[in-house]
Amino acid sequence: MAGRKLLLENVHIPGIETYDVYRKNGGYASVEKALKKMTPEEVVEEVKKSGLRGRGGAGFPTGMKWSFLAKPEGVPRYLVCNADESEPGTFKDRYLMEKIPHLLIEGMITSSYALGANVSYIYIRGEFMYILHILEKAIAEARANGMLGKNIMGSGYDLELVVAPGGGAYICGEETALLESLEGKRGNPRMKPPFPAVKGLWGCPTVVNNVETIAAVVPIVNHGGEDYAKIGIERSTGTKLISASGNLVRPGVYEIEMGVSVEEFIYGDDYCQGIANGKRMKACIPGGSSVPILPAHLVTKTAAGENRLMTYESLADGGFASGSMLGSGGFIVFDEDQCIVKNTYTFARFYAHESCGQCSPCREGTGWMEKVLHRLDHGHGTIEDISLLEEINKKIEGNTICPLGDAAAWPVAAAIRHFREEFEWHVTHAAEAQTRNYGLIQPRVEEIKTL
Amino acid sequence: MIKVTIDDIEVEVEPGTTILNAARQIGGEVVPPAMCYYSKLPGTGGKCRTCLVEVAAGSTADPRPMPKLMASCSTTVMDGMIVKNKTSERVHDNRGGVVEFLLINHPLDCPICDQAGECHLQDLGYEHGSAKTRYREERRTFDPIDIGNKIKLHMNRCILCYRCVHVANQLTDHRVHGVMHRGEHAEISTYIQNAVENDFSGNMIDVCPVGALTDKTFRFKSRVWFLKPMEAECACTKCSGKAVVWMFGNEIYRVTARKDKYGEVENIEDKTAWICNDCRFDKKDPSKWNIIGPRKIDRHSVISQGKYETKIDKGLNKIG
Numbered sequence: 001m002a003g004r005k006l007l008l009e010n011v012h013i014p015g016i017e018t019y020d021v022y023r024k025n026g027g028y029a030s031v032e033k034a035l036k037k038m039t040p041e042e043v044v045e046e047v048k049k050s051g052l053r054g055r056g057g058a059g060f061p062t063g064m065k066w067s068f069l070a071k072p073e074g075v076p077r078y079l080v081c082n083a084d085e086s087e088p089g090t091f092k093d094r095y096l097m098e099k100i101p102h103l104l105i106e107g108m109i110t111s112s113y114a115l116g117a118n119v120s121y122i123y124i125r126g127e128f129m130y131i132l133h134i135l136e137k138a139i140a141e142a143r144a145n146g147m148l149g150k151n152i153m154g155s156g157y158d159l160e161l162v163v164a165p166g167g168g169a170y171i172c173g174e175e176t177a178l179l180e181s182l183e184g185k186r187g188n189p190r191m192k193p194p195f196p197a198v199k200g201l202w203g204c205p206t207v208v209n210n211v212e213t214i215a216a217v218v219p220i221v222n223h224g225g226e227d228y229a230k231i232g233i234e235r236s237t238g239t240k241l242i243s244a245s246g247n248l249v250r251p252g253v254y255e256i257e258m259g260v261s262v263e264e265f266i267y268g269d270d271y272c273q274g275i276a277n278g279k280r281m282k283a284c285i286p287g288g289s290s291v292p293i294l295p296a297h298l299v300t301k302t303a304a305g306e307n308r309l310m311t312y313e314s315l316a317d318g319g320f321a322s323g324s325m326l327g328s329g330g331f332i333v334f335d336e337d338q339c340i341v342k343n344t345y346t347f348a349r350f351y352a353h354e355s356c357g358q359c360s361p362c363r364e365g366t367g368w369m370e371k372v373l374h375r376l377d378h379g380h381g382t383i384e385d386i387s388l389l390e391e392i393n394k395k396i397e398g399n400t401i402c403p404l405g406d407a408a409a410w411p412v413a414a415a416i417r418h419f420r421e422e423f424e425w426h427v428t429h430a431a432e433a434q435t436r437n438y439g440l441i442q443p444r445v446e447e448i449k450t451l
Numbered sequence: 452m453i454k455v456t457i458d459d460i461e462v463e464v465e466p467g468t469t470i471l472n473a474a475r476q477i478g479g480e481v482v483p484p485a486m487c488y489y490s491k492l493p494g495t496g497g498k499c500r501t502c503l504v505e506v507a508a509g510s511t512a513d514p515r516p517m518p519k520l521m522a523s524c525s526t527t528v529m530d531g532m533i534v535k536n537k538t539s540e541r542v543h544d545n546r547g548g549v550v551e552f553l554l555i556n557h558p559l560d561c562p563i564c565d566q567a568g569e570c571h572l573q574d575l576g577y578e579h580g581s582a583k584t585r586y587r588e589e590r591r592t593f594d595p596i597d598i599g600n601k602i603k604l605h606m607n608r609c610i611l612c613y614r615c616v617h618v619a620n621q622l623t624d625h626r627v628h629g630v631m632h633r634g635e636h637a638e639i640s641t642y643i644q645n646a647v648e649n650d651f652s653g654n655m656i657d658v659c660p661v662g663a664l665t666d667k668t669f670r671f672k673s674r675v676w677f678l679k680p681m682e683a684e685c686a687c688t689k690c691s692g693k694a695v696v697w698m699f700g701n702e703i704y705r706v707t708a709r710k711d712k713y714g715e716v717e718n719i720e721d722k723t724a725w726i727c728n729d730c731r732f733d734k735k736d737p738s739k740w741n742i743i744g745p746r747k748i749d750r751h752s753v754i755s756q757g758k759y760e761t762k763i764d765k766g767l768n769k770i771g
Contacts, residue, residue: 357637364552367635395548
């Protein structure tokens with residue numbers, strides 16, 4: 001048994017991307033329930049009870065975010081769905097929108113009703129143009145069946161849903177940069193405060209939520225927040241979509257119940273079925289490229305020797321010293337043949353390319369890190385470069401306008417923290433490093449748990 | 452009025468004041484440096500990160516310290532807030548980091564840069580920079596371009612403070628330049644080297660904290676510290692006509708707006724005294740100006756070298 005599925009339960013039904021099949025399989029029940037039997041406040045209350053936390057990466061409680069929304073008289077409010085899924089290693093939203101687009105539309109209608117928004121937006125990244133067409137088709141179907149437009153299901157509630165494509169910049173996944181981009185400006189993050197809940201899209205109160213978060217509102221309204229909260233452990237409730245990639249036997253998008261152990265997830269038959277080609281695991285990035293990398297011995301167990309679980313708390317256990325984060329659920333696994341230095345360089349190159357260039361630490365720091373890592377990776381580095389990287393890291397982290405600076409600094413800091421020997425080896429054995437991989441970290445190989 | 456303590460000095464300010472402006476009310480050493488914030492241009496600030504300060508206590512109601520360093524130019528004060536600027540080791544450390552970032556791609560061509568002597572990056576580097584660079588890579592370079600016939604853009608020197616973009620947005624009728632590209636490749640530019648032509652575009656030069664935008668009518672004519680800044684005014688239909696003329700003997704070398712100790716254009720009669728391009732670029736004949744007297748310059752500034760200021764002070768005393 002792979003646990004309950006709330007989002008992807010019906011995904012394999014042929015034709016589920018069409019309105020008729022989706023409706024026949026219990027679709028739009030949450031809209032019916034919310035609009036006919038519940039007040040918007042009751043919907044918000046259910047979401048609060050569910051303990052749902054933002055699925056985009058930060059994990060901020062959704063109910064709380066919704067209740068922060070300012071409600072001044074005579075000012076429109078907006079719900080914006082963040083479908084700019086661009087975190088390397090994360091592809092769950094794409095899967096959801098591609099396979100079961102009506103789930104997102106349904107979630108958007110129910111959530112918009114709860115927030116009192118009459119125009120809602122789905123901001124989708126430019127590379128997903130084909131999904132834009134899928135969503136627009138789904139919206140047209142929903143409209144034709146009276147789920148969108150004026151007076152939805154006779155409830156008196158009106159909603160227009162607009163899909164807006166971005167240009168494909170990573171930074172536009174940051175909520176205020178997303179709003180700037182949606183307004184037609186350069187996607188630079190805004191200074192906060194004011195937060196979007198007070199001054200968001202066109203200066204009006206706005207909630208920005210991830211695709212998966214909005215989709216999760218559907219089962220919460222259908223089954224009740226308390227039922228949803230029964231799944232999971234502590235403050236990590238419900239199910240989570242995990243995009244598993246890397247050297248796994250069976251990579252892909254999995255819907256897991258929060259609290260499945262990491263060991264089970266990597267090696268279990270219902271999940272990824274272990275490391276491909278009979279190799280051993282070297283490292284794992286559990287939450288997308290921005291979160292700290294973990295060496296094999298810290299993936300399945302925490303530093304204290306407890307089983308690590310797929311929850312916000314357990315993955316973060318040990319803080320930055322020995323933990324990581326659940327993030328957006330971009331679960332990347334590396335086998336013993338992968339080079340951590342090269343991987344770190346690749347990430348640094350990505351962040352240097354995607355920095356908006358607005359504030360100095362990120363603009364200059366990410367580019368500098370990329371160049372130093374390029375040197376190390378290509379065998380021209382020095383031992384001092386490693387401490388230089390740590391220094392640059394510290395100067396970027398926490399000093400930038402938006403979290404991109406942190407996202408660029410953390411993976412580098414964690415890679416050096418856990419794989420320093422490998423970085424040093426790239427300096428001391430520069431020529432050899434160009435021809436073969438360092439392999440597993442030698443002194444710790446016996447600690448690695450193999451199943 | 453609310454009370455805020457900055458570096459152990461208490462000050463009372465209006466609600467809604469930023470930490471930086473509260474510090475400016477105290478004045479002196481507690482004022483954090485600001486490279487991108489410009490009080491006369493709404494919307495500026497938050498970008499350069501040189502003004503980061505430590506908030507040791509958020510407010511009387513919630514005295515918890517803020518975990519991150521805060522940009523003092525865009526963080527408003529709360530009653531009972533305790534801020535550390537000069538007294539914080541962390542601030543000093545991180546400001547050094549920001550200066551290092553700003554300088555890694557800067558050409559450090561001060562000896563041939565017209566801004567030398569009145570450059571904020573020079574001051575900042577002097578105060579917080581280190582003598583050596585750890586940057587081994589090739590610096591990012593651009594070709595200098597003419598934007599219009601009066602302004603030269605040296606993108607190499609630019610720190611992307613966005614001030615000139617705000618000037619174009621707020622003072623001119625339409626903006627034809629802006630920031631292009633992203634990250635390290637971001638640059639101030641115009642499409643196909645469009646001319647920036649507007650009566651007030653010259654103010655971009657005044658707000659530029661570095662030597663990225665320079666006055667083509669003054670370039671390479673003289674070092675600024677060889678010139679005498681004199682307050683002057685003229686009858687102008689476009690602007691207030693209140694400016695500073697920089698003289699060598701009886702010749703006017705250049706004209707700028709009147710700037711305060713933070714390098715910002717002064718308010719005169721409650722209006723920011725931006726000057727028009729006619730006054731700035733075309734009125735170099737002393738007979739067109741009514742020269743009032745020497746401009747007061749901070750004695751720490753290189754412009755007042757050679758005891759220049761004391762001479763002015765004496766002069767001013769006589770006039771006064």
